[in-house]
Structure formats: C-alpha cells, structure tokens
Amino acid sequence: MRLSQLEVGETGIVKEFTDLEMSVKLMEMGCLPGEEIKISRIAPLGDPIAIHVSGYQLSLRKFEASTIILQ
Amino acid sequence: MKADIRVALVGNPNTGKSTLFNILTGLNQKIGNFPGVTVDKKTGFCQLPDGRTAEIIDLPGTYSIYPKSKDESIVFSVLADKAKGMVPDLIVVILDASNLKRNLLLYTQIADLKIPVIVALNMIDVSEKAGIIIDINLFAQKLGVPVVPISARKIKGIDQLKTTIAYANKIALQQDTIDVDTIAPKLVAQIQAEYKIDNPYLALQLAHQHETLGFLTPAESDRIEELEKEHAFHSQKAQASETIARYNFINDLLYDTVKKPETAHDETVSNKIDKILTHKVFGFIIFFAILMFIFQAIFSWSAYPMSLIEQLFIKLQSLISKTMPAGPLVSLISDGIIAGLSGVMVFVPQIAILFALISILEDTGYMSRVTFMMDKVMRKVGLNGKSVVPLIGGFACAVPSIMSTRNIENWKDRMITIMVTPLVACSARLPVYTLLIALVVPDRNVWWVFNMRGLALTAMYLLSIVSAIVVAFVMKFILKSRERGYFIMELPVYRMPRWKNVAFTMYDRSKTFVFQAGKVIIAVSIILWVLKSYGPGDRFAQIDKAFSQPKYTKTMTPDSLEKVIASEKLENSYAGVFGHVIEPVIKPLGFDWKIGIALISSFAAREVFVGTMATIYSVEGDADKMESVQQKMHGATNPDTGKPVFTLAVAFSLMMFYAFAMQCASTVAVVFRETKDWRWPAAQFAYMTALAYSASFIVYHLLK
Numbered sequence: 001m002r003l004s005q006l007e008v009g010e011t012g013i014v015k016e017f018t019d020l021e022m023s024v025k026l027m028e029m030g031c032l033p034g035e036e037i038k039i040s041r042i043a044p045l046g047d048p049i050a051i052h053v054s055g056y057q058l059s060l061r062k063f064e065a066s067t068i069i070l071q
Numbered sequence: 072m073k074a075d076i077r078v079a080l081v082g083n084p085n086t087g088k089s090t091l092f093n094i095l096t097g098l099n100q101k102i103g104n105f106p107g108v109t110v111d112k113k114t115g116f117c118q119l120p121d122g123r124t125a126e127i128i129d130l131p132g133t134y135s136i137y138p139k140s141k142d143e144s145i146v147f148s149v150l151a152d153k154a155k156g157m158v159p160d161l162i163v164v165i166l167d168a169s170n171l172k173r174n175l176l177l178y179t180q181i182a183d184l185k186i187p188v189i190v191a192l193n194m195i196d197v198s199e200k201a202g203i204i205i206d207i208n209l210f211a212q213k214l215g216v217p218v219v220p221i222s223a224r225k226i227k228g229i230d231q232l233k234t235t236i237a238y239a240n241k242i243a244l245q246q247d248t249i250d251v252d253t254i255a256p257k258l259v260a261q262i263q264a265e266y267k268i269d270n271p272y273l274a275l276q277l278a279h280q281h282e283t284l285g286f287l288t289p290a291e292s293d294r295i296e297e298l299e300k301e302h303a304f305h306s307q308k309a310q311a312s313e314t315i316a317r318y319n320f321i322n323d324l325l326y327d328t329v330k331k332p333e334t335a336h337d338e339t340v341s342n343k344i345d346k347i348l349t350h351k352v353f354g355f356i357i358f359f360a361i362l363m364f365i366f367q368a369i370f371s372w373s374a375y376p377m378s379l380i381e382q383l384f385i386k387l388q389s390l391i392s393k394t395m396p397a398g399p400l401v402s403l404i405s406d407g408i409i410a411g412l413s414g415v416m417v418f419v420p421q422i423a424i425l426f427a428l429i430s431i432l433e434d435t436g437y438m439s440r441v442t443f444m445m446d447k448v449m450r451k452v453g454l455n456g457k458s459v460v461p462l463i464g465g466f467a468c469a470v471p472s473i474m475s476t477r478n479i480e481n482w483k484d485r486m487i488t489i490m491v492t493p494l495v496a497c498s499a500r501l502p503v504y505t506l507l508i509a510l511v512v513p514d515r516n517v518w519w520v521f522n523m524r525g526l527a528l529t530a531m532y533l534l535s536i537v538s539a540i541v542v543a544f545v546m547k548f549i550l551k552s553r554e555r556g557y558f559i560m561e562l563p564v565y566r567m568p569r570w571k572n573v574a575f576t577m578y579d580r581s582k583t584f585v586f587q588a589g590k591v592i593i594a595v596s597i598i599l600w601v602l603k604s605y606g607p608g609d610r611f612a613q614i615d616k617a618f619s620q621p622k623y624t625k626t627m628t629p630d631s632l633e634k635v636i637a638s639e640k641l642e643n644s645y646a647g648v649f650g651h652v653i654e655p656v657i658k659p660l661g662f663d664w665k666i667g668i669a670l671i672s673s674f675a676a677r678e679v680f681v682g683t684m685a686t687i688y689s690v691e692g693d694a695d696k697m698e699s700v701q702q703k704m705h706g707a708t709n710p711d712t713g714k715p716v717f718t719l720a721v722a723f724s725l726m727m728f729y730a731f732a733m734q735c736a737s738t739v740a741v742v743f744r745e746t747k748d749w750r751w752p753a754a755q756f757a758y759m760t761a762l763a764y765s766a767s768f769i770v771y772h773l774l775k
Contacts, residue, residue, distance in 0.1 A: 024310050024311050025559055028176060030172060030318075040345075041346075045448065046447065048447070060559045
C-alpha cells in the first residue's frame, strides 16, 4: 500500500521507497523505514497533503506520497 | 571591528536561529556577500563575558548539509573552505527541543566535520510545556559537547550561552556519531590522501558535493569524479545509507535521554487553527480577506508618510535653490540627485509596511499554509504557492515584492515570479492611467452603476493580472529547470509573531533597498538630468538669444516666458533630439516626438510621465496639477494635420505601453540585486518592451 492511498486520520508504517532521489529527501525530513505516519489533512484542492511524522507536520504532494510504500 | 573568534549559527528552518542571531548581535549586524558566491551573508558582533568580541555568522536554515537550494549549499561551503579562511572557530548548532529527532540529523553531520561545536537547545519552554523531559546532562555527555538550554523568544539562557561560547574548546571534543569509514571506505581514503584531508566525513562530502563547491578547481572536481567512477560510488545510495545510520544513532540517543508523554495529544492548538485556516471554504475566504487587508494597508497606511517624505524633499530642493547661487551644479543637485533620492525614499513606507506584514505572516506560520493551499493552482501556470504574495504586493510596488520572492526555494518558480511581478499594475501606473482615461473616456454611467472611467481602470488592472498569469505559463515551458520539481515542506506550528524580528525585517529590507537600488536610481536620474539640461551645439544659447528679443519679453509675463523657453529647450536638448530620433520607431504606435521624450524620461519611473508632459506642454503654474496638464493635452493638435494629438487610439496605445514596458529603474536594479546576473533584468526588459510595443501597435490600429 502506498502513503497516497490513506485517508485523513489513518496511520501507516513506512516500509520502503520506490524512488531513490525522493527517498533521500524524504528520509532527511524524518520519513524513515519503521516510522509511523498519520495523514493530518488534505489541501482544499485535493493536493498536496499534510502528514504527521516524527513529531511534526510535513506537507508533500500526492506524487511524492505515492513513492512511499507502507507495511 | 576585529573579532577574536568566529562563530557560525547552524540549524533547521523554524528553530529560532534568526531570533537568536538578533539577540546576540543587536543592531550590530550587516549583510554582505559570501566571497565568490551570490548568497547573502548576515554577520554581526557580540561581546562575550570575558571581554572578547565574537563575530557571529548567520548561515541559511537547512535540514541537512546536503543542499537542496543555492542558499543551503552555502552551509557546507563555509564549513569546508579552509583556503579562504571562512571556516569558523566554533559552530553553535541550534536544536528545537520540541522536535529533536529531525533536528539532530543536521547536528550529527556537523559534528562529524570535527569543528568545535556547542548545542543551543532552543524552545526549551515549549518542550517542557508539552511534557517532554530531556536529561540534559546525559545528553551532553553522550554527544561530548556542551548543551545549553535556551529560549530565544523569552530571552532565557542567553548569558549562559555567551559564557559557553567564551569558554568553548579550541579543539573538537564531540563523539563520533556514525562510522563514516564504512560508507565508501576506499574512495574516502584516497580522497583523504590526495587532498590531505584528515577528516573522513569532509572527504566523503567532497565526493558528494564537488560539483557545486566553488573552492575546488575544475581539475580537482574532475579528479574526484574519476575516483568516484573507479570505486563505483553512487551519491544517492550512499546518502540513503548514511541517513539511515544517522537516524539509528539518533533513535538510540533519544531513547536514553528523552522521556515523552505517552498520550499522543493530536488535538493541539495548531491543529485546531489549521482546521479553520486550511478549510475548503473558509480557508480561501480568510486568505483573500488577508490579501485585501495587505493591499489596503500598503495603499492607505503609506499615503501619509509618503507625502511627508515628498514634502520634505520639495522643501530641501527649494532650500537649496534659495540658499545656493543658481547654476548647473545647484540644478544637478536639486533636479538630478535630490529628485532621484526622493524617488527612492518615497518607496520606503510601502516597503516597510509590506515587509512587516509579510514577516508577520511568515513568523506565525501562516505563509506555509498559503503555499499548502495554493500550490495546486499555481503549479498549473508554472508558479508556486508562495508566488501569490509577491504578485499581490505588486499592486503596490514591484520592488519590495521581488525582494520577498526569496522565500521561494525552488529556483525556477522564483525566477518566473520575479519575471512576471512587474506586469502587475503597480501604484506608479495609476497617475498615468487616470490622466489618460480622463482625457479620452467620457464620464458616463453604463447600466446605471458602472462608471465608464472606472470600468476602464478596472480593465487595466485585470489586464495586468491576466498578462502575468499568461506570461508565467509561457515561461514555464521556456525556462529549463536544473532541479527536479518537488514539494516537501514543513508546516510549522502556529506561533505569535516576534515583534522584534518584524521590526528587524522592516529595517533591514528598507535599508537594503535604499542603498542597493538607490545607487542605480541616482545614477539614472543624473543621466536623465544631463540629457534634459544640455543640447547639442549652441542650440540652447540660440534659444536664450531668440527669446530675449523684445517681442517676447514685452508681450509675455516672465513666468510664462520661462515655461516657453523651458519647453523650447527640452525639444532641443539631447532628450528632445533623441525623441525626434526615435519618432519613426514609435510612430506606428501613434506617438510623436513629445510622447517619445516622455517615454524616455519615464524609464526611470513611470510617474515621471505626468511631470514630463507638464514640462513639454509648458503648463502654467504647478507642474503637478493634473487638470492643467489634462487641459493642455486635450488642446494639443498635430501641426501637420490640425487634428488633436490625444485621440482614443493614442491614449489607449500609451496605456498599453505603460502597462507592459518595464519603465522602472528601481525594478531593474532590484532584479539585478536578487538574481545577481544582469542577463535576467536584460531579458525581462526585452520581453516586456516587445510585449508593450506589440500591444500598443495592435490597440492603436484597432481603435484608429
């Protein structure tokens, strides 16, 4: 399952990434394998989304979220 | 000032780094350029408790030393460039105590460079309130560096931080965080040997970043590239495994030293505010209300100080002309330099207000929500959520708006925003529009409510927004992006604005504008003054001689004679001659040589148009009186055909020209300052002039 498939309020645990370049940037921001992610909200026009990860709120586009595979 | 030690501040964005910098240095700061690179360098001085002086360097906020933008690439460049002596004696890493995990990534990278480090644990009050218990002694012991808990907002712990800076060790004492040698052992060893680097992590970073480091020669960079191929080094894979190793270290560290409350309190205040501010409906309503407020504030609040500044300069001008003997020098000072200076200073209130409001929006965390909400719309036309604010600010003045684009991290998005912001109808176009509309559009109502003149003005404003969006859309395909477009952005928690920071930003930006753009404006106004005040050959002497004949001196009042002479001289000045020279070019747009002079002289600033028209048509009395200019222009006839000069077609053609042409020396100067490459303002000037010419041409021939 991909992070982009979760609904608001749902949580998942990061398993791996499909895009190496994106994974490096996401991991720097605390999205690491084993980390729990919760979808906080979706922007009014449906994209980007905001997630709760490693103690803070991060926003990313749905495309970026689709490169994160959940357990 | 000579500093005894150099201290660099490093930290994530939103950790209160700038607040700490302001507290440590006060008004003792200046902005310059890092040697050899085009990024602003903020430095200041701080008195230490032992009597020594520390030079504090504020480095751009970054999440890691792997740079994502040009600004961020500075951090590693400064810390690694031993040759230029930029390497600081001490690094203060600022960590947000309420968000330690992500903040510690940067710390571990910096620590492994083995430059002496101390940790400032900021927002300790916030983390305590959230129930986070940090064993600071154990934390410091595990890292091997001094850890000072502070609260920059509440100015707590600052003295202790200064003492710690004063007594910091000259050699690095921090513990190793990860085993760097395992990442690329052979490559690192070889780089260390060839470049005589004792630190393995520094060597590894050279392998990652050699392409963007200015202090490496092309030959050195190529050699590193060669070594990488030899050892099959893959930068992104290496970075990924390094990041995972670092987070393993961090997780272990936090497990031992930090106790978090068990209950996940998700319904924080920030979350509640976000539910309203990023709501599907209310979110946009609130956003547009805030924009309207900014728009209003820039116009209405600045009106009084602006007119005060103008009055001050007019007084100064009359004081000089009264007290000093008349002559070219006095004329140069009062009509050239002071007139130019007043053109700079008059923008200061608008700049100050816009930046105060923008820094409040930034500081509270609202700006990142605007980006969050607008990203999808703006992306469609090649812009970014953050482009919204500069574009709206453009209604007041493009200059502060272009300065505010620094908040846009993505290079391409920022460049497009800079390129299209001057298209938005700024306040300098207003006097030109109102004058020309009043000249040709009848004062009649349509459908009872709408005034035709009001509609014409609204149309000009709408045209400006539409043109900015269309040009942005076109540029999206022209500009080649060096970066892959992505959007990964922190949404910081809402906080009260730090009023001191707001004041600093206002002061800082206004000062930068006055000194940087000011130089260019004064230069341009001096050149214009020379072009208007001197003519080729003895043309001016002949005019003086001709008008000293009794048939003029007897029949005309000295005042009106002076105006006629001034108008005659203008026609024969270099500016006037130039107006005649360009007449064939502007004739297809419906303009004559007199309008040509106005076009040339209003290159410096659009509002000069009205004043030039006043001089050319030798208006009686006050040159700023619109009515008199309007009447004269209304009565102006073409000597060849006997028909009026300002027809509907000419007036709208002129308005189109003023809508699109980049007639603003301040904008040119500020675009150069922000891009630090003259090709950007040149390209902007070229495309806008081309657009202006074709729009004028089409409108003139449609309405003729």
